Amino acid sequence: MTGDGMKEFIDLRSDTVTKPTPAMRKAMAEAEVGDDVFGEDPTVNTLQGKVANLLGKEASLFVPSGTMANQLSIKSHTQPGDEVILESSSHPYNFEGGAGAALSGIQFRCLQGVRGILEPAQIEEAIRPSDHHFPVTRLVCLENTHNRGGGSIFPIEKMAEIYRLSKTRGLLVHLDGARLWNASVATGIKPHEYAQWADSVSVCLSKALGAPIGSLVAGSKLFIDRVHRFRKMFGGGMRQAGIIAAAGIYALDNHLERLKEDHQNATHLAMGLKELKGVSIDPKHVETNIVIFDVAGSAMKGSQLAESMKKEGILIHAIGKTQIRLVTHLDVTADDIEKTLKAFQKILGKK
Numbered sequence: 063m064t065g066d067g068m069k070e071f072i073d074l075r076s077d078t079v080t081k082p083t084p085a086m087r088k089a090m091a092e093a094e095v096g097d098d099v100f101g102e103d104p105t106v107n108t109l110q111g112k113v114a115n116l117l118g119k120e121a122s123l124f125v126p127s128g129t130m131a132n133q134l135s136i137k138s139h140t141q142p143g144d145e146v147i148l149e150s151s152s153h154p155y156n157f158e159g160g161a162g163a164a165l166s167g168i169q170f171r172c173l174q175g176v177r178g179i180l181e182p183a184q185i186e187e188a189i190r191p192s193d194h195h196f197p198v199t200r201l202v203c204l205e206n207t208h209n210r211g212g213g214s215i216f217p218i219e220k221m222a223e224i225y226r227l228s229k230t231r232g233l234l235v236h237l238d239g240a241r242l243w244n245a246s247v248a249t250g251i252k253p254h255e256y257a258q259w260a261d262s263v264s265v266c267l268s269k270a271l272g273a274p275i276g277s278l279v280a281g282s283k284l285f286i287d288r289v290h291r292f293r294k295m296f297g298g299g300m301r302q303a304g305i306i307a308a309a310g311i312y313a314l315d316n317h318l319e320r321l322k323e324d325h326q327n328a329t330h331l332a333m334g335l336k337e338l339k340g341v342s343i344d345p346k347h348v349e350t351n352i353v354i355f356d357v358a359g360s361a362m363k364g365s366q367l368a369e370s371m372k373k374e375g376i377l378i379h380a381i382g383k384t385q386i387r388l389v390t391h392l393d394v395t396a397d398d399i400e401k402t403l404k405a406f407q408k409i410l411g412k413k
């Protein structure tokens with residue numbers, strides 16, 4: 063049982079379900095604060111400097127969510143009527159409430175990737191000719207790691223090629239780096255090395271890193287000035303936000319390197335799942351902390367499996383009729399993974 067009397071579940075639905083640790087809460091309680099709308103919150107300013115530095119950009123701005131970070135970037139890069147190229151299962155296209163159309167008046171051009179990864183040639187082919195019949199292709203959005211791609215890592219060489227192509231064709235590049243930290247820890251490639259191949263980058267503190275809230279947008283000083291104006295317009299200005307920025311600073315200082323454990327746990331899950339009846343999964347596709355698998359070969363629908371697992375004290379997310387997503391994180395231990403595999407085995411049986 064938890065302090066609030068709720069039954070303690072092993073929660074693998076998302077890496078957003080983490081609770082702040084006692085040390086993180088202490089850092090939050092002790093944070094120096096000011097009014098950030100006046101630019102006077104020292105903790106927010108420290109976080110923004112730190113993230114700009116980590117991403118090798120001139121500036122960054124603290125915002126409440128990854129959705130706001132992406133949508134402010136789209137808004138700041140485009141004009142109504144522009145076309146934005148992205149992958150068809152990407153977050154900004156599917157899971158941000160239609161904000162691209164509603165808030166920026168842009169249209170998305172969706173390209174089918176392989177586990178979320180696009181080829182430079184696909185993008186080249188999708189760029190509109192300059193002719194008044196067509197929308198203006200303005201922006202390319204990439205996602206690294208790719209959520210619905212199963213935490214897949216966008217290879218840096220492909221990012222570089224897409225960026226160079228974009229520059230020769232007058233396009234801008236935005237990177238949805240909600241889980242760029244995972245890509246970086248898994249490959250050893252620094253966040254700023256990835257970020258050099260994008261004009262703007264959004265990163266989240268409330269996913270794998272375990273902070274309760276917060277994302278940042280990074281880019282040139284001029285770009286961030288524009289993002290700042292739109293953040294005000296979208297109602298995203300926050301006052302004594304140092305309270306939450308402190309959690310982000312703590313997370314970056316203490317929870318980055320440990321992402322390796324989440325990746326190991328995810329691989330272990332995938333290896334175990336592979337042995338179960340009716341499950342299709344290729345453990346090679348599990349590159350970071352997300353595991354997506356299919357139970358089409360079993361008698362169960364994804365939602366039924368989720369119900370049965372809940373009875374075993376484990377929460378999982380059915381993302382399609384027969385597709386399940388599991389996400390490892392700070393509040394999931396190696397022992398929890400063993401328990402999870404045992405419960406799956408009890409329900410599905412061994413091959």
Ligand SMILES: Cc1ncc(COP(=O)(O)O)c(C=O)c1O
Nearest residue numbers: 127128129130153205209238240
């Ligand atoms: C890749 C990606 N981008 C953006 C977001 C949006 O973040 P938020 O839920 O903070 O708006 C998410 C959320 O899961 C995500 O997975």
